[in-house]
Amino acid sequence: MQPVENLHLEHVLQAVSVLEAVVLRSFGPEGGQVLFTRDTGQAMLSRSGTRILTALRLENPLARMVVECVLKHSTVTGDGSKTFILLLASLLRMIHTTACKEPNVSHTNNSREAAVASTARHLAKKLLAFALEDLDDIIALGVIPHGCCLLREDFTAKTQSQTSNHCLQMLLASFFHSRLGQTHCDFISDLTCELLSNWKLKNDLPSVSLQFINDNLPALHTSVSGFPISCSRLIEGQVIHRDFATPCHQSDQQIVKAIVFTGYLQPKLVNAGEVLELGCGEKKMENSTKERSIVQFSAWAERTLECAIANLQSLGVSVLLCAFKQSAAVLASATQAGMCIVECVSEDELSVFAHLSGATRVTDCWMIKPDHVVTLTFCRPILLGAHRYVHVAFHDSEKRLMIRPCSLIICGTGEGQTDQYVCAFQDAIRMLLSTWEPMGMAATQASQRNLQSNKCTSSYLSNQIPNSPPFQQCVIEPGWVVPAGGKFEFLLHHALLQHGRSCSVSADTNMDIPAVSQLLANALLSVPQQIYSHSPRRFLQTQTRLLTLIENQSQPFSLENKDRHDKNFKQGGSKSESPGEEGKQSMHCCMLSNVSMLDSGLESVSCKYQLLLAVLQCLSSLIQVDTMLHIHTVAHTRSHRLANFSWEGTEDEAEE
Numbered sequence: 001m002q003p004v005e006n007l008h009l010e011h012v013l014q015a016v017s018v019l020e021a022v023v024l025r026s027f028g029p030e031g032g033q034v035l036f037t038r039d040t041g042q043a044m045l046s047r048s049g050t051r052i053l054t055a056l057r058l059e060n061p062l063a064r065m066v067v068e069c070v071l072k073h074s075t076v077t078g079d080g081s082k083t084f085i086l087l088l089a090s091l092l093r094m095i096h097t098t099a100c101k102e103p104n105v106s107h108t109n110n111s112r113e114a115a116v117a118s119t120a121r122h123l124a125k126k127l128l129a130f131a132l133e134d135l136d137d138i139i140a141l142g143v144i145p146h147g148c149c150l151l152r153e154d155f156t157a158k159t160q161s162q163t164s165n166h167c168l169q170m171l172l173a174s175f176f177h178s179r180l181g182q183t184h185c186d187f188i189s190d191l192t193c194e195l196l197s198n199w200k201l202k203n204d205l206p207s208v209s210l211q212f213i214n215d216n217l218p219a220l221h222t223s224v225s226g227f228p229i230s231c232s233r234l235i236e237g238q239v240i241h242r243d244f245a246t247p248c249h250q251s252d253q254q255i256v257k258a259i260v261f262t263g264y265l266q267p268k269l270v271n272a273g274e275v276l277e278l279g280c281g282e283k284k285m286e287n288s289t290k291e292r293s294i295v296q297f298s299a300w301a302e303r304t305l306e307c308a309i310a311n312l313q314s315l316g317v318s319v320l321l322c323a324f325k326q327s328a329a330v331l332a333s334a335t336q337a338g339m340c341i342v343e344c345v346s347e348d349e350l351s352v353f354a355h356l357s358g359a360t361r362v363t364d365c366w367m368i369k370p371d372h373v374v375t376l377t378f379c380r381p382i383l384l385g386a387h388r389y390v391h392v393a394f395h396d397s398e399k400r401l402m403i404r405p406c407s408l409i410i411c412g413t414g415e416g417q418t419d420q421y422v423c424a425f426q427d428a429i430r431m432l433l434s435t436w437e438p439m440g441m442a443a444t445q446a447s448q449r450n451l452q453s454n455k456c457t458s459s460y461l462s463n464q465i466p467n468s469p470p471f472q473q474c475v476i477e478p479g480w481v482v483p484a485g486g487k488f489e490f491l492l493h494h495a496l497l498q499h500g501r502s503c504s505v506s507a508d509t510n511m512d513i514p515a516v517s518q519l520l521a522n523a524l525l526s527v528p529q530q531i532y533s534h535s536p537r538r539f540l541q542t543q544t545r546l547l548t549l550i551e552n553q554s555q556p557f558s559l560e561n562k563d564r565h566d567k568n569f570k571q572g573g574s575k576s577e578s579p580g581e582e583g584k585q586s587m588h589c590c591m592l593s594n595v596s597m598l599d600s601g602l603e604s605v606s607c608k609y610q611l612l613l614a615v616l617q618c619l620s621s622l623i624q625v626d627t628m629l630h631i632h633t634v635a636h637t638r639s640h641r642l643a644n645f646s647w648e649g650t651e652d653e654a655e656e
Contacts, residue, residue: 049081078430090526142495150479174601237393258319435604485600486528496521
């Protein structure tokens with residue numbers, strides 16, 4: 001019989017509290033970096049919550065379950081791993097405190113734990129249901145009016161001086177500040193903005209280019225160790241992470257013609273016996289017949305190679321990008337013909353090259369036609385750090401008039417730091433992609449149906465924004481950001497309390513809503529409390545300032561943002577096909593007039609919303625666990641006799 005362990009809410013809280021103690025050391029703008037040392041002596045220094053959590057050796061299944069939830073969330077949004085743990089621990093503490101105060105909790109240990117567990121599961125279930133039904137509406141009404149919206153022109157401006165509203169730079173700078181520190185966050189954010197501007201199509205949404213960069217970043221960046229991060233830069237074209245297999249004699253001014261070849265230019269003799277049988281049509285052959293057949297095959301292969309090289313020369317091809325390694329005969333023939341061959345190019349890099357150049361891959365050397373040949377501006381070697389790669393630039397065409405293909409060179413003093421910078425860039429792209437996705441319900445009709453079925457939300461809507469269209473505030477448009485530094489949590493805390501009061505005075509609403517609304521509101525304050533843990537006075541000042549701003553929310557919108565939006569709508573840059581889009585933009589786009597609120601940067605509303613949903617889903621799953629079954633397995637080694645299913649080792653080995 002396997003040992004069984006009954007889990008209580010205290011066990012879950014203890015496991016999450018240990019993770020909280022680890023991430024708190026690097027949380028917030030004043031947080032430091034965490035140093036990990038491995039058994040091999042290798043050290044890792046990082047502020048990234050994802051890297052810190054994955055570096056832990058966790059034996060507790062509950063802790064591993066939480067870390068897995070954090071990693072899944074971070075993979076989608078690229079942000080919020082440390083806040084995830086912080087909110088989860090705060091919610092568990094408040095649920096435990098609330099459950100212990102219930103009148104049905106007896107003093108008997110067994111019945112008390114059962115009552116606490118039942119109450120905790122009920123609260124977790126109500127919290128998740130409340131968030132799925134009402135949270136997006138509350139954010140739209142209580143948080144969005146105090147933020148600003150990213151526009152398409154933010155993604156086309158290379159530097160801060162080229163745009164009147166540098167929201168994108170501020171969003172990226174605050175993100176990199178929490179990951180890499182304050183020293184280089186401005187430099188990296190400007191570099192990321194320049195990368196986005198080069199890949200941005202004027203008539204497409206930013207999510208199109210963001211999705212392309214996110215999917216192909218391994219092929220669009222090159223890691224270079226041994227240099228400071230300030231040496232990171234963008235270079236024209238694409239860097240293929242292979243070297244020339246044949247000498248390259250291309251000049252910078254020479255127009256190059258290339259093909260993408262995914263086969264073998266020379267037939268390969270994989271199994272001599274099978275090839276000879278197919279060639280002679282006999283099952284049994286003498287040695288002399290085999291030798292003559294081998295000679296015939298070699299002569300035929302040589303003629304085939306000569307014809308293939310001659311065909312490439314007639315098409316003017318001088319560069320071959322090959323997915324496989326070619327034979328020595330192919331390399332010798334290509335060198336003699338003055339052709340450059342790049343072998344073993346990865347599938348990702350071939351896909352990016354084909355997408356940017358318009359090339360069609362060729363699998364058979366007899367099928368190469370003029371349609372398969374593409375024109376390059378240049379193809380030359382490039383030395384990055386200690387490695388030599390192939391650098392190509394694409395010839396201008398009508399399809400690429402609006403984009404400037406470029407590759408990102410990411411430098412770091414060591415391999416560990418370089419990998420950390422690469423992960424930060426990848427997560428920043430994911431964060432922007434999540435920011436530019438619509439949040440909440442997919443259609444205004446769904447929001448209208450929800451408001452009609454929820455009277456307390458309708459009442460809260462009328463109290464917050466009087467004289468406004470009733471069903472246009474609940475679908476949150478993409479691109480919304482709010483000031484960082486706990487401002488989102490402060491605003492949502494106040495909105496949740498207002499929502500709870502509106503529901504408490506309504507006789508037709510669920511009586512559990514005010515309780516769960518207040519519980520979630522109080523849990524949210526744990527984030528700014530940790531951010532301002534070094535200065536409690538600043539915590540109170542920020543909260544008071546935001547409450548004053550909420551009370552004076554009838555103030556006029558910022559003229560700078562209004563003029564900017566009007567200009568954008570006249571140009572048709574961000575106009576949507578949905579009716580009422582311009583009205584929603586002009587109604588909601590209200591940048592905070594208090595400049596001091598923006599000192600800590602900006603953060604994404606959509607990422608925060610997804611974070612809250614992920615935390616509540618993880619909370620509900622954790623509280624549902626009540627029993628842990630320990631299964632001890634012995635690692636299979638070569639000493640096992642699998643045929644007899646017996647173990648021949650000693651007792652000490654069996655224990656290991």
